[in-house]
Amino acid sequence: MAKEHLGLALALGIPVFVVVTKIDMCPPHVLDATLKQLSRILRSSGCRKLPVAVSDRKSVVMAASRFVGQRVCPVFQVSNVTGEGVGLLQTFLNILPLASCSAASLMPKSPTPASPIASEDEAPLRYDINEIFAVPYVGTVVSGHLSSGSVRVGDMVWLGPDYNGNFVATQVRGIHRKRAEVECGYQGQSVSLALRKISRSQVRKGMVLLRKDDHEVPPTATCTFEAEVVVLYHSTTITSRYQAMLHCGPVRQTAQVLCIRPADTDESTDQTALDKQRNALRTGDRARVLFQFIRHPEYITLGSRLVFREGRTKGVGKVVRVLSASEERNVMKQVKNGTMVVDQRIDAVQAETIQLKTSDPAEPKTRKVPTLS
Incomplete structure (x- = not known):
């Protein structure tokens, strides 16, 4: 589970730090082996992190200042029984800069005639x-x-x-x-x-x-949107009609894959593109996937990060297009027509096979023997 959490954080671009707990009850050789394994994982080609052991307040300040936007990954060793390392971890959390907004933006600002409200109010x-x-x-x-x-x-x-x-x-x-x-x-x-x-x-x-x-008029929700996704791990292939639990901000709902296109395609949704680019995804593949919520519409915005899973995490991505009601009806009609074409081909092949099986075999040509009168 720890490896899955680490892979998910790296895929979403979230800075991480590691806390090694219960060091009071762990033998020294086991602790050393764990730290070596952790360092090997963080330095691997998939992570490309620089583990930094935090042992004093000076290293805490250095790790906090280089934490956001760099490869530094602080590693803390703590014990809740003896209290070792707990103070360093609390100091790190207190001086850690905010990722969403800077401390200066949260300070009260005096209104001026040019800008009567703060920047947060304008957003x-x-x-x-x-x-x-x-x-x-x-x-x-x-x-x-x-x-x-x-x-x-x-x-x-x-x-x-x-x-x-x-x-x-x-x-x-x-x-x-x-x-x-x-x-x-x-x-x-x-x-x-x-x-x-x-x-x-x-x-x-x-x-x-x-x-x-x-918003002068009520905002609009959508059931269908397109996202550029990367498959982290899946034992088989992901094809159309595949369903998974999708997380996007506060949204948690089952979504279905309508169609899959290569990641370098444009936003055209004509019938030729839908028929031509229907394929499957495997582990490590990147593509643009058209999702549809199963139950009800949700409020989705461009650029939102998403995660889809089926038990364990299957992939991550980013929303690149949100379909309006008219676009959704058009795309659904095209997807349905494409599916009907495939079904008609299958029905035609099955009908031909049944006809061949049920037809009477050709009578063998026998040589007629003349009868004597």
């Missing part, structure tokens, strides 16, 4: 919902992560999509962060929001909140 709001609660005397409370923008008490937002792909308007009544009431939340923070006039049954995991001022 479009996106809040991913991960948990839903029904709090007595408060109402519906959602918990999630601020992917972009900022949210304040009293903001009007769009909530959705529901099972039909629709968005509803609501208002933020209150914001809590780390069990404390706050007036606003910023990008990269995990906060809880109390929503006005929204019942618990109207909210589900995977929904998003978007600022109403950023």
Whole structure:
């Protein structure tokens, strides 16, 4: 499982650090063998990481300053029994720079006539919902992560999509962060929001909140999108109609593969392209795959990272195109027509085979013997 997590982090481009635990109960030779194996894995051609053993505060500062955007992979050795290495790990987590936004962007800014609001307010709001609660005397409370923008008490937002792909308007009544009431939340923070006039049954995991001022009309959800994917591991081949659990931000839903095209193709979806480029994927292959959600529409944006799995992780990718309702109907019609052509060919071959099997064999030509009168 640790190797799978490491491979998934490397495929998604996420910086990693390693914590070796329970060093108090491990014999010295076993600990040395584990560290050597870990160093060999991190230095391999697939990882190309530079393991750095953290032993003092000076190395902690150096590892934190070079952690984001470089090949450095800090390695900590900790023991929860003796407390060895725990302080170094806490220091590293405290001084680690934020990946989503810098510390300077989170400092309060004095409004000026040229820019009356902060840069976070100018960015479009996106809040991913991960948990839903029904709090007595408060109402519906959602918990999630601020992917972009900022949210304040009293903001009007769009909530959705529901099972039909629709968005509803609501208002933020209150914001809590780390069990404390706050007036606003910023990008990269995990906060809880109390929503006005929204019942618990109207909210589900995977929904998003978007600022109403950023979208004059309700946003649109989609069932079909195209992504450029890389297959990490699969024992057999991945073909059309293959189904897997797909994760994209807060979205967790089963998706089906409609068609597969080479990664260097354009965005054309004509019938010739769909018929010509139907193929299979194996471990290590890269291609552009057209996915379709099985149950209901979801809110998907361009550039979003995705992971699809079937038990273990099968592949990762990035969304390169989101289809509108008209494009979705057109593509579905083309895919259906392509499938019908194949089915008709199969039916024709089967009919010909059945006809050959059921037809009477040719009568052997026998030589007639003249009879004597």
